[in-house]
Amino acid sequence: MATVLKRKSMGLANVSRQSLARIYFIHRWIAAGRYPNVAILAEHLEVSQRTVERDIQLLRDFFGAPIVYDTWHRGYRYEKTFSLPPLQLTEGEFLTIYLGQRLLSQFGGTPFGQILRNALAKLKAMLPETVSIDLECLERDISFGIEPLRGDTEQLVAVYGDLLMAIQERHSVQIIYYTASRDAVTERLIDPYHLRFFRGAWYVIAYCHYRREIRFFALDRIRQWSAGG
Template sequence: MTQRPGAPGARASADRLGRLLNLVPYLMARPGISTAEAAAGLGVTQQQLRDDLELLWVCGLPGYGPGDLIDMALDGDRVTITYDAGIDRPLRLTPDEALALVVALRMLAETPGIGPRDAIERALAKIESAAGDQAGAPVAVRLPAGGEKLDRVRAAVERGHALRITYYTAARDETTERVVDPMRVLMVGGRGYLEAWCRSADATRMFRVDRIDAFTELDEPAAPPARAVPQDVSEGVFRPTPDLPLVTLRVGRGGRWITEYYPVEQVSRDGEEWVVTMRVSDLGWAQRLLLSLGADVTVTGPAELVERIRAQAAAALDQYAAPPSAGGRV
C-alpha cells in the first residue's frame, strides 16, 4: 500500500531514515560506545536504537552479499561499526546527478500547489551552491501549456468563492455548465485538478483544469457541505471499483501501451496477444478509446460494448459504400 505524503507511517519512515544516516558516522566516531550512552546522545530510546541496529545489518551496497553490507560488533551492551559500506563518506554528485536534481527542484518551484515553496527554494539553493558550475548549465524549466489557467483557477479558489464552470467531460464526450464549490487545487500525475463539490451531481468531483473551457467567479462564497470529503489521490485520480464495468480485450503488439497508461486488473499472454481486463468509468469512453486503436485491439466483453463498437464500425463502413449525393463531388 502506498503511503500518503505526510501520513503518520510516511513521516515515521522518513524520521527513521534520517536516524540511520546519522547513526553510522556517529558510531564510527565512538567505537565501543555503550547502547545506553549512544541512545542518550542520539535522543532515542535503547529499544529504538537496537531496532535501528538490527536494520543496519541488512543495509549496504548493491550486491548485498558478504563484504557489501554494513557490519558491526556487539560486545554485551557495547557496539562498534567494523565496516561502514562507505556511508561515512560525504555524498559526491556527478555532474549529471547534480543537474537532474536542480532541474527537478526548479520544476517543483514553478508548479502551483506543490508543497511549501520556501522549503523547495532553500533545498535548490543548497544544491546549486554545492554543485557550483555543474548547476549552471543553460537549462530553462517551464510549465506545460495550461499553467496560466491553473494559476488563475488557484487564485479564484484561494478567494473562497463559488465558480460557474464550462467543463468538457471526456468520458461522455460532452460539454456542460455547472456551479461548483471549490475545495482545493492539486497536481496529480503532472496534471492540475480542481476538487470541488458539484451542485449538479450533488457529490465531490475532480475537474481537470485543462478541460475547464471557461469559468466565472461568483459573488457567493464557496460552501461545500460537511459530507464533501477530499479524495485520496495517492494512487491516482481514477480508482477502479468492483461496481464499474469490466472490459476484456485481446491486445496486439501495437496496443500494449494501454497496460502502462491505464489501470488494468489483469494481463496474461495468449500466443502473440495479451488478454487484458480493465475497469472503466464509462462504456462510451471505452468505445471511443478502443475504436481509435483499430486492429491492434479486439474487444471480447462485455457484450454491450462489443455490440456498440460493431454497430459504429458498420455505420462507418456504410458511409464509404453510400453513393455521393446528387450534384456532389467526391
C-alpha cells in the first residue's frame, strides 16, 4: 500500500501546502531528467529564486532527495532513482481542479480563459501522477445552471479583448451588428461600459449613438469592429 504524505507525520507541520506543491513540481522536473536550475524553476513557479532554493533544501533535508547540480547540463539531477510519497489533497483542492475545468468551458471565449487554463495546468503539473479525481462523483453531487458558451471562440476572444481595452481606455467602438429579431445588419458607434456573461453568451453594455440610449449587444453577433479612439 502506498504511503500518503501527511505533514505532521513527516515533521513538516510548519511547511505550507503551497511549498509542498512546489516541491512536488521540482521533484517531477528533476525526476523527468529536465535538469532544471533555480532561475528556470522560479520563472515557472512564479516565485523568487530564494524561495526555490529553500524548497530544494527541504527536498534534500526532509525527504532525503539525492539532489546534485550537474555542471554539464547546468541544472539539478538525482544521483540515483528517487520518488516521493503521494501528496494528500484536501476536498477543497479537488474541488478547485473540478471547478477550473468547468469554468474553462464558460470563459474560453475571453482572455481570462487562457489565464484560467494556465493556472489549472500549473496546478495539475504540481500534483503527483498518482493523484486521480473522481469526476463522476462530483458530477453527481454538484451541478451548475450555466449554459454552454455561445459563439465562435476565436472571434469572441478577439472582440472581447478589444472591447475590454475600449472600456478601460474610454474609447468608442464602431461595430457592424446583426440584429436577430429583424434579421438585419446595421453599423453602430458605441461607447462600451461593461462586459457581462448571461445565459451562455457574452454581452457588452454600451451607449448606442444610433439609438441614443444604453443597449446590450451580444458579442457573437458583432460581425466587424474597430476602435474609434
